[in-house]
């Protein structure tokens with residue numbers, strides 16, 4: 001039988017499913033793989049090994065304990081802007097058996113200027129931030145919202161709320177620490193203030209200052225751990241990364257023009273902010289941790305780009321574990337009690353919080 005010259009066995013009924021992990025199962029159940037093999041004249045016939053996908057789809061359907069994460073960014077109305085970060089959070093939340101609730105917080109709403117101009121919006125943004133289990137500051141460019149991101153990092157550091165700073169989010173953590181702890185009140189990145197007397201994040205010296213095109217440090221680069229016994233090293237070890245004596249490195253993807261000023265690293269470390277991951281020269285900071293904090297991690301790279309279903313990015317996994325009430329331990333098990341974080345339907349600055357595990 002044919003419909004419009006399409007054989008019946010090549011017509012698939014693609015209906016709505018509860019989460020994205022069901023899609024391969026839906027295709028398998030309707031023998032899509034056999035139709036494709038036939039069309040391509042391929043004769044081999046191996047049953048698709050979808051046990052892991054089935055387990056993930058079912059787990060996702062059954063999740064009820066939420067983990068509430070604030071995304072403090074610039075494009076909070078455009079969640080696709082941070083799609084890989086959201087996916088990495090989903091992968092990590094599934095691994096921790098938590099239902100991910102993302103609370104979007106527009107960084108500018110946290111700033112003092114919002115307090116005067118839009119007091120209700122300001123109050124709502126802070127109310128949201130104070131009621132999450134973890135705070136994430138993602139990558140970004142340009143100075144809009146930077147003050148708000150610094151305030152979010154300060155709140156996370158001082159209140160021991162799990163914090164993950166990705167790329168710009170790591171640089172923000174450094175600026176905040178310089179301003180508050182080192183008392184360098186005008187410390188800044190030269191991306192936002194070229195004339196700052198305390199440039200704690202600087203343009204990478206080997207990159208041309210006059211050419212904007214092709215000046216980014218991009219792609220896969222090695223990060224060497226300075227110790228194999230810190231939170232992030234232990235998280236990578238859980239995924240089979242090994243090494244010691246200066247040979248313990250991981251490869252992650254990059255996309256930045258600025259870096260932590262190596263001249264200020266000594267003062268930061270003396271005050272308790274440690275850089276446990278550096279590039280091969282030892283001069284470029286890649287991973288920061290605050291050992292006195294349950295989980296305060298910044299990475300210059302973008303771990304979200306290598307996160308996969310069933311293989312969450314280690315620093316995202318640690319972040320969600322910490323936000324779920326348990327610190328990562330040597331076996332990667334969550335030892336704490338589940339975090340309680342409301343009903344997942346609250347509004348943040350007019351943007352409804354989203355429950356996003358596996359959503360398309």
Ligand SMILES: NC(=O)CC[C@H](N)C(=O)O
Pocket residue numbers: 138139140141142166167168169191255256257258259
């Ligand atoms: N991807 C990013 O977050 C970039 C951070 C910062 N704007 C830099 O260029 O270094």
